[in-house]
Amino acid sequence: MILDIINIWFIVKLLFLFALAIYLIFASVVVRQVYLMTETVKVGFEFPVRIIAWVYLFGAISVFLIALFTL
């Protein structure tokens, strides 16, 4: 039974999800760093930059969820 579940594609799926989880951490760091930098220097363009960072994070979350349900 266990051998049926643990086949090569299951391991590949876990590797894909692990890589995407690492990427999620990276995307979170981007959001955090953007907030820190927009506090350090304010040039009147903080809102669009923060939106870009959030869109980037939500993109990473979406791909993680798609991978979780399609693989």
Next chain:
Amino acid sequence: MPEVYTSNKDKNIKQELTPSGEVRHHLPGHTHNPLGAYCFRPDNVTFETQDQGEKIVLFLRQHPIVNLPWIALTILLFFAPAILINFPLLSFLPANFQFIAHLIWYLLVAAYAVESALAWFFNVYIVTDERVVDVDFINLLHREITEAKIDNIQDTHHAVGGVLRTIFNFGDVIIQTAGTAQNIEFEAVPNPASVSRVVQELRLEEEQEKIEGRVR
């Protein structure tokens, strides 16, 4: 004691560097573009360690042309899967794994583009009437802020070399500071001669203030 003599030259420098009100909106180099690479006396710029009453004279970034290589590479990487469609590198994977592999590829391209764009946007150089500040956004995990007081500056010089730099008039401004303080380098900034001149004038003004005992 009445003031016997005041230098007109000194007054002109001060007026030019710290104009007030509407005057500065008509000065060359003044812009309201938040993505601008050269702004003389910006209106909406502030930074974390700015003192009360400290005025920003110059706000600089690298010339926008330096973004060209990473933008070109991003476009190339974005279309790479379509270009390589005749070379099925992932054909050994089932269809759903191929789909996710493509998404991961686009995420990596996005990571490269976002980091390059943020590095350009947040890598700024600020010259105030009291100091110069170099904010280096080296990568997402490492940033560095270097600053030097105007009266610690010993010399400034600029260098413009190469075809693109000559055509678009951008280059490096090197600010040498006294003692063991780290030299500050403004890399690939537009109008390096003008930046160097402004820093020199601020330094002269600071020296004049010191002589006259008007140091803050």
